[in-house]
Amino acid sequence: MPHGLPNALVLAPVxxxxxxxxxxxxxxxxxxxxxxxxxxxxxxxxEAFVEALVKLGQELKVPQSLRELQIPRTALPLLAEDAMKQTRLLTNNPREITQEDALAIYEEAS
Structure with a gap:
């Protein structure tokens, strides 16, 4: 799938x-x-900014969940584990993130 689509799906939870x-x-x-x-x-x-981005995605008919992309909940732990390997991105994140946090983000996006 295109790189930007999964990013769009986790944008609001992140x-x-x-x-x-x-x-x-x-x-x-x-x-x-x-x-x-x-x-x-x-x-x-x-918070209004985050919600406006969600609304924009809906208006543009961007899929709103990982489920819509046929990504099963059973894949979420692996996604969270893989996300923690992106250290270049994680060091620039405004808030420290753990693997449990990453899993919660994917769960919110599912």
């Missing part, structure tokens, strides 16, 4: 996971992507 550390950054960029979010109070704007 952003939600990082929200405690990255809310300020999300709030800052939200109005650039979605000008209508500029009127929302800063402390709520990060």
């Amino acid at each position: 952003l939600r996971f990082n929200l405690p550390k990255a809310a300020g950054v999300y709030a800052e960029i939200a109005p650039d992507a979605f000008p209508e979010l500029s009127s929302i109070e800063s402390f709520k704007r990060g």
Whole structure:
């Protein structure tokens, strides 16, 4: 499958996971992507940004779950294990992530 599609499916769960550390950054960029979010109070704007991205994916008819791509729940532990091997990406993540966190992210995306 195209590289971007699985990324799109886990984008919202990853952003939600990082929200405690990255809310300020999300709030800052939200109005650039979605000008209508500029009127929302800063402390709520990060979460609104994530939800706006979800809505955009739905409007664009992007699949909304790993299940829609025929990825079974039994594959999620392996996906989480493989994700932990992407150390270049993990070191740049705003929040430390464990394999259990990665599994929870995939479960949310399933």
